[in-house]
Amino acid sequence: MRMPIWLEKRASLTPDAVAVESEQNRRITFAELRQRSRSMAAELLNMGVQPEETVACLCDSSLELIALVHSIPYTGAMLMPLNTRLTAPELLYQLQDSQSRVLIYSDSFAHIAAELKQANSMLQILSIHELSNTAAVVDTRLLHDVAADAVYTIMYTSGTTGAPKGVLQSYSNHWSSAIGSMLNLGLTEQDKWLVTVPLFHISGLSILLRSVIYGIPIVLQPKFAPEQANAAIMEQGVTIMSVVSNMLARMLEAMGEARYPQSFRCMLLGGGPAPLALLQACVERGIPVMQTYGMTETCSQFATLSPQYMLSKLGSAGKPLFQSELRIVSSGVELPTGQAGEIVVRGPNVTSGYFNRDAKDSFIDGWLHTGDIGYVDQEGFLYVLDRRKDLIISGGENVYPAEIEAVLAGHPAVLEAGVAAIADQAWGQRPVAFVVLRAGEAFAEGELLDYCRARLAKYKLPAEIYAVAELPRNAAGKLLRRELLALLPQ
Amino acid sequence: MRMPIWLEKRASLTPDAVAVESEQNRRITFAELRQRSRSMAAELLNMGVQPEETVACLCDSSLELIALVHSIPYTGAMLMPLNTRLTAPELLYQLQDSQSRVLIYSDSFAHIAAELKQANSMLQILSIHELSNTAAVVDTRLLHDVAADAVYTIMYTSGTTGAPKGVLQSYSNHWSSAIGSMLNLGLTEQDKWLVTVPLFHISGLSILLRSVIYGIPIVLQPKFAPEQANAAIMEQGVTIMSVVSNMLARMLEAMGEARYPQSFRCMLLGGGPAPLALLQACVERGIPVMQTYGMTETCSQFATLSPQYMLSKLGSAGKPLFQSELRIVSSGVELPTGQAGEIVVRGPNVTSGYFNRDAKDSFIDGWLHTGDIGYVDQEGFLYVLDRRKDLIISGGENVYPAEIEAVLAGHPAVLEAGVAAIADQAWGQRPVAFVVLRAGEAFAEGELLDYCRARLAKYKLPAEIYAVAELPRNAAGKLLRRELLALLPQ
Known part of the structure; x- marks a missing residue:
């Protein structure tokens, strides 16, 4: 199966529609974007x-x-977007593992690119600025279509164990993700998607592809700033935005008593379940939040909770998108409704595997084993209890950090919370909590523990609670629980 | 590639949403429709x-x-919907050619079903009423998913030459058609699609499938009546309707000075280009018309013209939908922009071939040869000049009936027009025209010929023009040009 090149098709359908609004209200159309991309493709071939x-x-x-x-x-090559927060050794590993010969870098990373080149003399490096400064060309070498199952992008993820692996994302995977999302969110001529999440993560990259497939503009804000994001919604006609919960919390803090316009129709919330207090604040302000579950391996959203269930299905990630299916399994057996086990997924948006890796550990009978723990309720709503790697086992009981975090974040003094495991002689592991306080609030560990005691089984109570200035998060804003312990007092 | 059963998935996502509004405001939800379909499937297996x-x-x-x-x-079988206007011999041919062993019939066709059974004793017949009257069942024999490339429906079409052939329409073909249409039309929570076209044609059947894929209700009106269709738009919240031009003309006549509500967002017009006068009347009334080009082999729409081009690109069928591609060829060579040739198409919505037929005459290198004649202008808009089988060749010049019809339909006295070829000693063929006059208008052949003369090259002028009471059309409302000559005075 061949597919037309998406940008080529989009530019032929609606050449004069706006593709991107970036800083200083710079706008380019799909026809202009096509011209830039074609020139770059020709330069890559050169x-x-x-x-x-x-x-x-x-x-x-x-x-x-x-x-x-x-x-x-246009070139038939595969793109591996590197996480710009990685160290040189981490970058080198991914470059080598992915067999990259060419590295394109932004000027701000010129120094590290040179360092990488020094460590790997085979590497060809070129600044994206130079790559962009080529004249428009008519180049007969450029491809007209692609194979649907060809790999478009490779993204590294740490997975559940071991060294990072390159997730293969095909054209068909990305296409199906865009279609599944559209079937869920709908699509209108007024749509405009705000991008403040990194483009090297699937959350950001998927929006770029949707823009071209749907024919809608994106508003690009390279760094997330709550006031600036609010302004894009209030004044720039943004209708959809992708966030994680701490971005959303900061936007609410920044907006004060203001309200978003009616035209803003979707706050797509990823990166784990959101605390009740945050969702309640959104309900009060009339912000339609869609909570999602997804990962690099599913090319973004896999399941989504509609806003009407925001409170009644608190903590749920909703139902799998139209083309996607899930099962809850344990030791190879599908579990009945209500029982927690590993989430396994299938669908045209699910990766076929990892670059240069045997996929047999991750896939069984065509189902990807996510390593995440969850259950499905009587009405088919998915509850993701936790990432398996973050699971705390205390006295033989499973303790899910996300559950404790949600309770703590519900306390009026707490802005956000993170929970990790510490070793414990008596119990094997016990949870320990870290909280960021709201401005002006004083820390009272005893009161917070009482608050937890009223809401959590005894074995889930944090052994200790610490107040910290901020929580460790990755570039996509996801909490990095395994780095929490570095915050413990020495 | 497996796909979940669409109705099963839809009913799990939005069980309580309305699936169908039929006569007397009878409504059923997706969960109820699922129950009915599952029961029927079990009965078919029985x-x-x-x-x-x-x-x-x-x-x-x-x-x-x-x-x-x-x-x-749920059964894994294939459905062949028969055209209810066919004669017994025509039906027998299709039953035999498609190797059907089971025939489900409405009570109104009990007599003809019995006749078919008599002619073919192997045929098992059952009324749809009986099939529906089975109790709800939990049946473990029902399938949970389907192969994407499995055939879902078979529809007979006469094609360009020879006996009718069964077009194979796979799940993937129908799915891609629904997705392509959604990328073009958008999708909102308010959407509701009015179905008055026959369900045994792709125009009607495709709406049933979209309803389930999109999660939107359809309003079913088994017979087209202009007043009733207008009422559904005015009072029942219909946002999209599929029509052919003579249905639209009758709806405009019936609506008088009334206007559709703003929420009505798309009149999807198929079955050939519409006359200017009709489109102008729609512009005056603010009706957003999307003209389309499609066929049974492309599972409905292939190209669509956006309303903003209704007049500036008069006569165009627009641009191919996102996943679809077209070329204009002659003798195997792709023609440059602006030159007319055969339209060849490719895309995931295009059939893989015909039941029990060698597809090699219709497909070359994966491109379906439609037998239709058209060209693409500088901006990429498709103009379908005519169905090849209707082409008139007069004195070596190609004469397209649709062009002459459009001119005649622009005359104030003419409601609609049809043109066919008569043999001519001097020119080989010449066009002859049939017009239906508007109420109260008198027929003046000379005046109509003058009107044509001012607008058409001499070789395109009709040899004769006849006033008739109505034009022969098929169940989908498409003009049957080859039956026009039967209207000639004896």
Whole structure:
């Protein structure tokens, strides 16, 4: 099965529609984006880039990076977007593991790119600025279509264990993700999607692809700032935004008594279940929140909870999107409704595997084993209890950090909370909690423990609670629980 | 690739949403429709229906027929909906050609079903009424998913030459058609689609499938009546309707000075280009018309013209939908922009071929040769000049009936027009025209010929023009040009 190149098709359908609104209200149309991407593709071919080879990029969010993402299909190559927060050794590992020969970098990473080049003399490096500064070309070498099952992007993820692995994301995976999301969210001529999440994560990259498939503009804000994001919704006509819960909490704090316009129709909330207090604040302000469950391996959203269930199905990630299916299994057996086990998933948006890795540990009979723990209630709503790797086992009982965090975040003095395991002689492991207090609030550990005691079984009570200035999060805003213990007093 | 059964998935996502509003405001939800379809599927299995066998139906539009359409995937069989206007010999041909062993019929066709059974004693017949009257069952024989490339429906079409052939329509074909249409039209929570076209044609059947894929209700009106259709738009919240131009003309006549509500967002117009006068009347009344080009082989819409181009691109069918591609070829060579040739198409909505037929005449390198003639302008808009089988060749010049019809329909006295070829000693063929006059208008052939003369090249002028009471149309409302000559005075 062949697919037309998405940007090529979009630019032929609606050439004059706006593709991107970036800083200082710079706007480009789909026709202009096509021209940039075609030129970049020609330049990549001039560098010797071959079909099916990996092109790495280490770039800030920018119009140039968007054009680069869309230039790749014209070349038949695969793009590996590198996380810009990684250290040089981490980057080197991913470059080598993915067999990248070409690295495109933003000027702000020129130094580290040179360092990488020094460590790996085979690496060809070029700044994205130079790549963009090529003249428009008519180049007969550019491809007209792609194979649906060809790999478009490779994204590294740590998975449940071991070294990071490159998730293969095909055109068909990305396409199906965009279609599944549209069937769930709908699509209108007024739609405009705000992107403040990193483009090197699937949360950001997927929005770029949707923009072209749907024919809607994105508003690009390279760094998340709550006031600026609120302004885009209030004044720039944004109708959809992707967030994680601490971004949303900060936006609410920043907006005060203001309200978003009626036209704002979806706050797509990923990265784990949100605390009740946050959702209640959204209900009071009339913000339609869609909570989602997804991962790099499912090319973003896999399940989504509609806003009408925000409170009645608190903690749920909703139901799997139209083309997606899930099962809850334990030791290879499908569990009945209500019982917690490993979440396994299937669908056209699910990766076929990892770059240069045997997929047999992750896939059984075509179902991807996510390593996440959850259950499905009588009405078919998915509850993700926790990432398996974060599971705390205390005295033989499973303790889910997310559950304790949600309770703590419900306390009026607490802005956000993180929970991890400490070793315990008596119980094997016990949970320990870290909280960020709201401005002006004083820390009272005893009161917080009482608050937890009223709401949690005894074996789930944190052994200790610490007040900290901030929680460790990755570039996508996801809480990094395994780094919490570094916050313990020495 | 497996796909979940669409109705099963839909009913799990939004069980309580309305699926169908039929006569007397009878409403059923997706959960209720699922129950009906599951029961019917169990009954079909009880009749001995096997996976991949053809089940024929000869049914009026009804809730029962809708449930039957959705029951098929649970059995793995294929459905062949028969055109209810066919004669017994025509029906027998299709039953035999498609190797149907089971025929489901509406009570109004009991007589003809019995006649078919008499002619073919192997045929098992059952009324859809009886099939519907089975109790709800939990049946472990019902399938949970389907292969994406399995055939869901078979529809007979006469094609360009020869006996009717059964077009194979797979789950993937129908799915891609629904997705392509959604990417073009958008999708909102308020959407509701009015169905007055026959369900045994792809125009009607495709709406049933979209309803379940999108999660939107359909309003079913088994017979088209302009007043009733207008009422559904005015009072029942319909946002989208599928029509052919003479249905639309009759609705405009019936609505007088009334206006549709703002919420009505799309009049999807198929079956050939519409006359200017009709489109102008729609512009005056603020009716957003989307003109489309499609066929049984493309599972409905292939290209669509957005309302903003209704007049500036008069006569165009727009651009191919997102996943679809077209080329204009002649003698195997792709023609440049602006030149007319055969329209060849490719995409995931395009059939893989015909039942029990070699597809090699219709497909070349994966492109379906439609037999239709058209060209693409500088901006990528498709103009379908004519169905090849209707092409008139006069003195070596190609004459397209649709062009002459459009001119005649622009005359104030003419409601609609049809043009066909008569043999001519001097020119080989010449066009002859048939017009239906508006109420109260008198026929003046000379004046009409003058009107044509001012607008058409001499070789395109009709040799004669006749006033007739109505034009021959098929059940979908498409003009049957080859039957026009029967209207000639004896």
